[in-house]
Amino acid sequence: MHTLYDSETFSVTHMLANAEAIPQRPSGASKSEHHARGIPLLARHGFEIVDKRSGKEVYLDGSWAELFQQHIQAWQVNTPTQEEVEDTLEQYAGLAQNPVSVH
Template sequence: MNMLYDSDSFVVVHMQPVADLHTAEDGSQQPQLARHGFEIVDKRSGKEVYLDGSWAEMFQQQILAWQLNAPTEQEVEDTLDGYVGLAQNPVVIH
């Protein structure tokens, strides 16, 4: 887990995969598909969204573009605000 962004409105965390093995039906140990994702927390609404798969890949491309172009905080916030509609899960501390 790696925190990428933290502001008054948002937190973005990169969830990195941990290599793991699972037992196949034949009893052999098989590597499990390791996938990464991003958790975006909207502090204003108290909701979060987890991006994985193709959503995570698209978001990764956005991060790479930000690294090249050094956006303003407002540009980052505007982009993250576009993901707020996907945020359906309330933030729960467990």
């Protein structure tokens, strides 16, 4: 987990998949036996965007995470202003439905 951005209004954290490498199946073991051992077959990562004003967060994974990753890559090439970053995060914050809770 890496915090990528933190301001008075937004926080962005890159959530890294912590899946273990999938070992070779023992000969004679079926695919379902391998999956039944609880070993994840697909490691995924995502981004958590917290809107501090509303106290809500959105987790982006899959195609949403890929789209957001493209924004990050573009920002690395052309350094944006804080206003440009906040405007982009505001668009994603519109998806936020989950209240932020501390455990």
